Amino acid sequence: MSVDLVHIRQIMAESDCLYTEAEVEAAIDAVAGKINAELAERNPVVFCVMNGGLIFAGKLMTKLNFPLELSYLHASRYRNETSGGELFWKAKPEISFIDRDVLIIDDILDEGHTLGAIIDFCRHAGAAAVHTAVLIDKDHQRKARPDLKANYVGLRCIDRFIFGYGMDYKGYWRNAPGIFAVKGL
Numbered sequence: 001m002s003v004d005l006v007h008i009r010q011i012m013a014e015s016d017c018l019y020t021e022a023e024v025e026a027a028i029d030a031v032a033g034k035i036n037a038e039l040a041e042r043n044p045v046v047f048c049v050m051n052g053g054l055i056f057a058g059k060l061m062t063k064l065n066f067p068l069e070l071s072y073l074h075a076s077r078y079r080n081e082t083s084g085g086e087l088f089w090k091a092k093p094e095i096s097f098i099d100r101d102v103l104i105i106d107d108i109l110d111e112g113h114t115l116g117a118i119i120d121f122c123r124h125a126g127a128a129a130v131h132t133a134v135l136i137d138k139d140h141q142r143k144a145r146p147d148l149k150a151n152y153v154g155l156r157c158i159d160r161f162i163f164g165y166g167m168d169y170k171g172y173w174r175n176a177p178g179i180f181a182v183k184g185l
């Protein structure tokens with residue numbers, strides 16, 4: 001599939017900034033403070049959910065001041081689209097976390113299918129406790145499990161398709177320095 005870079009640039013130019021870089025950084029600081037207060041003695045194994053969780057996880061890591069192990073997993077259901085489909089595991093966790101505390105780090109809790117499936121997987125695979133951190137939680141009534149909340153939430157946003165800080169629009173703009181909403185979506 002060829003990518004129309006003019007369109008991709010236009011998406012950025014016409015977007016609405018929901019959170020500036022400074023606001024996102026402050027939110028990441030606040031999440032780090034809470035995790036430091038609550039998980040420092042838990043010897044957690046931390047999993048970054050690729051690809052979207054990459055920037056949040058990376059920014060968060062150096063702010064955590066206790067010993068931890070870091071790994072990744074890759075589950076995807078949007079596949080560069082703006083609405084989600086079936087969850088597809090591209091890489092399951094390789095590091096053992098049996099009887100361990102697990103901390104899952106992702107960019108966004110949208111409908112929650114992804115986080116729900118990852119939590120189920122970790123529990124079935126023997127984690128002692130599963131903690132979750134998301135940079136942003138989208139506010140709408142379409143949550144797959146309305147009772148599923150992330151333990152640590154940086155920001156909340158309205159029901160629009162957003163990008164930046166790890167979140168993509170058609171595979172692009174994960175690098176955008178802020179959180180932006182696509183015009184019309």
Ligand SMILES: O=P(O)(O)OC[C@H]1O[C@H](OP(=O)(O)OP(=O)(O)O)[C@H](O)[C@@H]1O
Pocket residue numbers: 049050051052053075076077078079080084106107108109110111112113114115168
């Ligand atoms: O709450 P949900 O509606 O399940 O959506 C959230 C998930 O969607 C995105 O991943 P995506 O499937 O786009 O994969 P990616 O991280 O590789 O972009 C995002 O990174 C979350 O993992």
Ligand code: HPA
Pocket residue numbers: 078108110111160161162163167168169
């Ligand atoms: O709003 C979104 N933006 C980018 N990726 C996403 N994955 C789920 N929701 C979103």
